[in-house]
Amino acid sequence: xxxxxxxxxxxxxxxxxxxxxxxxxxxxxxxxxxxxxxxxxxxxxxxxxxxxxxxxxxxxxxxxxxxxxxxxxxxxxxxxxxxxxxxxxxxxxxxxxxxxxxxxxxxxxxxxxxxxxxxxxxxxxxxxxxxxxxxxxxxxxxxxxxxxxxxxxxxxxxxxxxxxxxxxxxxxxxxxxxxxxxxxxxxxxxxxxxxxxxxxxxxxxxxxxxxxxxxxxxxxxxxxxxxxxxxxxxxxxxxxxxxxxxxxxxxxxxxxxxxxxxxxxxxxxxxxxxxxxxxxxxxxxxxxxxxxxxxxxxxxxxxxxxxxxxxxxxxxxxxxxxxxxxxxxxxxxxxx
Numbered sequence: 001x002x003x004x005x006x007x008x009x010x011x012x013x014x015x016x017x018x019x020x021x022x023x024x025x026x027x028x029x030x031x032x033x034x035x036x037x038x039x040x041x042x043x044x045x046x047x048x049x050x051x052x053x054x055x056x057x058x059x060x061x062x063x064x065x066x067x068x069x070x071x072x073x074x075x076x077x078x079x080x081x082x083x084x085x086x087x088x089x090x091x092x093x094x095x096x097x098x099x100x101x102x103x104x105x106x107x108x109x110x111x112x113x114x115x116x117x118x119x120x121x122x123x124x125x126x127x128x129x130x131x132x133x134x135x136x137x138x139x140x141x142x143x144x145x146x147x148x149x150x151x152x153x154x155x156x157x158x159x160x161x162x163x164x165x166x167x168x169x170x171x172x173x174x175x176x177x178x179x180x181x182x183x184x185x186x187x188x189x190x191x192x193x194x195x196x197x198x199x200x201x202x203x204x205x206x207x208x209x210x211x212x213x214x215x216x217x218x219x220x221x222x223x224x225x226x227x228x229x230x231x232x233x234x235x236x237x238x239x240x241x242x243x244x245x246x247x248x249x250x251x252x253x254x255x256x257x258x259x260x261x262x263x264x265x266x267x268x269x270x271x272x273x274x275x276x277x278x279x280x281x282x283x284x285x286x287x288x289x290x291x292x293x294x295x296x297x298x299x300x301x302x303x304x305x306x307x308x309x310x311x312x313x314x315x316x317x318x319x320x321x322x323x324x325x326x327x328x329x330x331x332x333x334x335x336x
Contacts, residue, residue, distance in 0.1 A: 033247035038306035112136035157197035182274035190222025229258030279319030
């Protein structure tokens with residue numbers, strides 16, 4: 001909780017220190033730093049009848065385990081569990097589209113395809129792996145402009161995540177054939193999840209900056225008798241325009257993920273840490289660096305390529321969980 005308050009304070013300082021920049025310029029998305037870092041979703045709105053299509057590839061890596069803030073060895077895990085996770089690689093492919101029905105309302109839809117793999121080790125020393133892949137949940141949202149000044153803007157997000165992802169992914173393990181895979185290996189939440197957010201943007205002649213608060217709420221109970229934890233995220237970023245094509249960005253992001261409620265009856269909580277819902281929920285702060293390449297004219301006008309790498313600065317987990325090591329995002333966006 002202390003880290004959360006510190007991060008929010010830093011966020012306010014960043015916003016207030018940049019919001020009154022002496023350099024004034026008319027806000028424009030038609031520049032390399034006209035969008036937030038590529039990992040930020042719902043960061044901008046469009047003018048009436050504009051359409052934007054996007055594709056993002058997001059690989060994430062985990063290795064080792066944490067108990068609270070400290071490393072947890074296999075020996076510690078084997079005191080209470082039959083298997084220990086070693087490595088996990090998650091890949092997300094995201095297709096998105098945005099359409100502005102007016103200058104004040106932009107609609108957004110995102111579809112996801114996920115591929116997950118996990119390496120584990122049994123208490124008896126046997127190595128094995130599990131995999132899952134398929135389409136995830138679909139998100140739809142509306143972005144509403146609340147404030148538009150010459151060089152600053154604020155917009156709100158109201159959306160919902162639709163439970164189209166499978167939550168009954170199974171695989172063979174040394175302990176059981178066709179075993180239910182861990183919560184983190186499933187492809188969706190199994191519930192209709194409201195999404196609320198607000199985004200602030202600022203821009204000067206050579207710089208841009210912004211901040212976003214976003215909350216995903218989990219409602220009800222899914223068909224496997226559990227409910228994923230709520231997710232709160234606060235992020236801020238700043239970018240420098242190097243020329244008409246390139247910009248670099250730096251970012252900070254705080255994530256709070258609540259515990260899972262209930263439990264999947266097909267998971268034995270004594271089998272491995274990721275089957276036990278007591279080992280769920282975490283706080284994490286990441287720092288990122290990104291690059292944008294934008295084409296302002298010609299036959300490929302408004303085509304944008306971007307990438308960002310996020311690395312954990314601090315992470316604290318409930319119980320025993322896997323340690324996040326890095327998250328990358330690569331994307332392409334094209335506006336009509």
